[in-house]
Amino acid sequence: MDHTTIPKTGLEFPRNMPFARWLDVGRHLAGAASSSAWCLGDWLNYGEVSYNGRYREAIEQSSLDYQTLRNYAWVTRKFERHRRRENLSFGHHAEVASLSEPEQNYWLQKAEDLAWSRNGLRRQIRASLNERADKPPVQKTERSTDPVTGAPSPEGLSPSIRICFTPRQLELCTLAADRVGTTVEEWAARVLDQTARSQVGMEP
Template sequence: MAPIGVSVKNIVSQGAATAAPLHTNAVTRRTSLLLREGLTIEEWTRIGVQLDRTMDSSTWWLGDWLVYGRSRFPERYRRVIEVTAFDYQTLRNYAWVANRVPPPRRRPALSFQHHAEVAALDAALQSEWLALAEQNRWSRNRLRTEVRAALRAVDAPPTEDDVLRLRVGNGRMDLWRAAAAQAGEELAQWMTQRLDEASSGDG
């Protein structure tokens, strides 16, 4: 028999990408969940995983339901969604994510919140980040950190010009100043031009 920790980990991993019906040892009611006596830790864990997946899936279901209603019943959309107990802004967020990340781009192994973190990006970047999150098993918070870091790097202002410092003898510096003066250029301009010529092979 596998250690409990290993068994539980396997159950969670296996359940991540599936939407299986609730375990036969659990009976759902409108206001309760009835569990059979004598469940093993693995059975109890499997039920918990399935409940978690159902909650996450229901967020997608609500989002898709809202997108459908908004496109087909725009005049009555607001009144109809009032029959739910959700806050209007919460439902708008669900609909926004569902609309921004269509079903073909969604990854069953990742949560709705993972997808919400990339919903503002274009389609290609969404796919790229979701693939990375799935491959590396990132949490929602880790994905958020990685995405924000990448966006900051893209938006960062250009760095200042590199500063070159040289240690040379006074005699050489005097020669350079004289050459720059003869060319009618500032020393820094003259040096830059000579270095550019040398690097391009024109000197």
């Protein structure tokens, strides 16, 4: 036997299979598992929309576990097909499915760039959440101004401005801030300062 067969009850390998070939089989199996999760999730979502209550009866007559399918379906609804990353597993996507779309994109990009495993991605997210929880809340204040002259009031409080980002803009700004090791707020303030100085001809 010079090939590997995949019966329903498990794998059957030839004797003395080269390591590279064995590793290649593992990669194909991992890809097939991830692909099947996406496909099953899409399949169930289609059935829910198209066949009302009949899809549940069909599932019960099959060998598929309903709760597992429900989990697959939930993750697939969180990611339209163009947002699913081929270089990452279904499990990677499941780890970030409960986050906002910009955060999903941020963490998946990090996992892709740094070749994190699913467990590695999970550890990084948990570490980030724990770090946020340990930080005291930031008290933001605004400086009041004279309604006629626009001059700042004498209280001496730090001024603040509100900036509205689109999800894509927030994603890009977060990535840029992360690369220089700072927060989005600090990065934005620095960029605004540099741009303003350039516009009025001041030295940085």
